Amino acid sequence: MKPTIYDVAREAGVSIATVSKVLNKSGRISDKTREKVGRVMEELNYQPSLVASALTSRRTGTIGLMIPDIANPFFAETARGIEDYAQEQGSDLIVCSTDRSDEKAARYISLLLRKRVDGLIIASHTGNPELIRGMVADHVPLVLFSADIRMLEGNSVTVDDYKGGYQATEYLLSLGHRRLGVISDNLPGSRLRVEGFLDALKAAGISFDNPANMIHTSATLENGRTAAAEMLNQAQNIRPTAIFGCNDLLAIGVLKEARSAGLSIPRDLSVVGFDNTMLAEICHPSLTSIAQPLREMTEQAMLLLNESISNPASPKRKIMLMPELVIRHSTGPVPH
């Protein structure tokens, strides 16, 4: 059996209260007993049970992270950022991939609550908003990440998706493109990116009149390819000369498809992504993409979460950071 605090106490000839105090460096303990107890702990290779201590202290030291899919580089990078901050403060992370399934999300939320995580960060896919509302009402420390629920008084950290979509579009317009396509993910953030896209067109006095040039799907490489194939199969004078993919995975799918259709990028087609993940650097040609300031976002999220943890009734805040256009080699002047 694993040694308990009782074993250490007995072996050291003190009470468990004393052992607890040296463990937590709380209360006053003479150097002599501190050393003695410390020595016994080493001898016994004592590993204090954090589950027992969580039961009394009401802190588990773990935070829950819900994301659509850890295998998507954007979310993997998100997880990494959050883990780093968590680790600094001695917390750890339970990572849950929802696959955008509301049902899975609900199950995971329930699990995390029963595990008594100190707080939750929910990224992109929130699942049933009523669940979120309920948690906020219950003062569960919570931060929505890279997604927000309108009219919800809760913490969130997002990038200005609307602006990002606007910027991407403006840039393509500045290159002379007039027939644009957009492939969007069906997450809340993506909708805003599309709004930005449409408004940028409107502001330039360009009407978006070909519904085939807008496709909603979920973010995988394959879906990006399929969507691109549909768009590019249209007649030359109708199909887009530039496509805005609402995230890098979709955009890279477009790249792949375009190439296998014999198009040269950016000569025949320009492509812009969103997220600026490591993939944008890896694909060829490298991908022009709207960057989310991920490191800063994760930091802000942890700050908000910590605030909520130390004071669950603290006022909620919504933090929106600015996206940035990173120009690489997948975009160029419109073909004539």
Add this chain to the structure above:
Amino acid sequence: MKPTIYDVAREAGVSIATVSKVLNKSGRISDKTREKVGRVMEELNYQPSLVASALTSRRTGTIGLMIPDIANPFFAETARGIEDYAQEQGSDLIVCSTDRSDEKAARYISLLLRKRVDGLIIASHTGNPELIRGMVADHVPLVLFSADIRMLEGNSVTVDDYKGGYQATEYLLSLGHRRLGVISDNLPGSRLRVEGFLDALKAAGISFDNPANMIHTSATLENGRTAAAEMLNQAQNIRPTAIFGCNDLLAIGVLKEARSAGLSIPRDLSVVGFDNTMLAEICHPSLTSIAQPLREMTEQAMLLLNESISNPASPKRKIMLMPELVIRHSTGPVPH
């Protein structure tokens, strides 16, 4: 305050034992009381504390996963695979990135033990072997993944790294290449891949006489580039015509560097990677790579782990799966 089992019991007019029984579907309970209790639970939105139940039942339902870096697609895909199996059995995952730091690994191991995780999966970077040995001696349910420690009687799931290295090299030789380079990660698996590489050369009667064509580093895109730059800066008649990168990240770094040096791939240089991550498909030209059967590996790992959890003294097993060469477009005949 969150409702406890006592609140439910009082409200339903039964004892806590009864509530516990309906909670765990154990013992015999009349339909009537089961319903009654169930109703009260809903009314109170009762979330049974898994930390309390873990204290008594000695099962936390969480397993610890230690990997070098969750932001590396290979490990993200690993994590995802393990999460899927864990979720099926109602467990969850604490994910820890060690950054290949022995110190971080030691801290995380200790943390996971104190958290009383049901078991651990440690991938690629094990940290100080003595710690692992100690855990095995203590019957901590443990599986080494994609890495093994020689002479350690513990569970492990690996791919045959040696054979993978051999295969990659044989393939390059079959294309006519004679001057090969290798860039290896400094993880145990990579060493075996290099051994395979060297033995394949030896078997073909080719001496590996230019030490500059072997570089050890850690797996990042940037390191791959740097290493490639060093190799390719050598005189034409010395520098390799093909490079084996011991994982996809390194290999893609080579791709990038070669291209920016004006080389065309695979005309001027062939490149083979290892892991066959999603990146191999994304980069251009797409990367020939040695595939690890990741899905099967994660499944085997979970099976072993579950065995060890249900019987910590059960005999240990080492499972080695076979790699597979996936040919794409980064390899071709030797230039003449």
Add this chain to the structure above:
DNA sequence: ATGAAAGCGCTAACAA
């Protein structure tokens, strides 16, 4: 400076 004792919210014998 140290210890006794009362929980924390469950599970699991054992009784009834």
Add this chain to the structure above:
DNA sequence: TTGTTAGCGCTTTCAT
């Protein structure tokens, strides 16, 4: 079928 009770391994007053 249901309830009583004794832990699980800690933290935290409150005494001493």
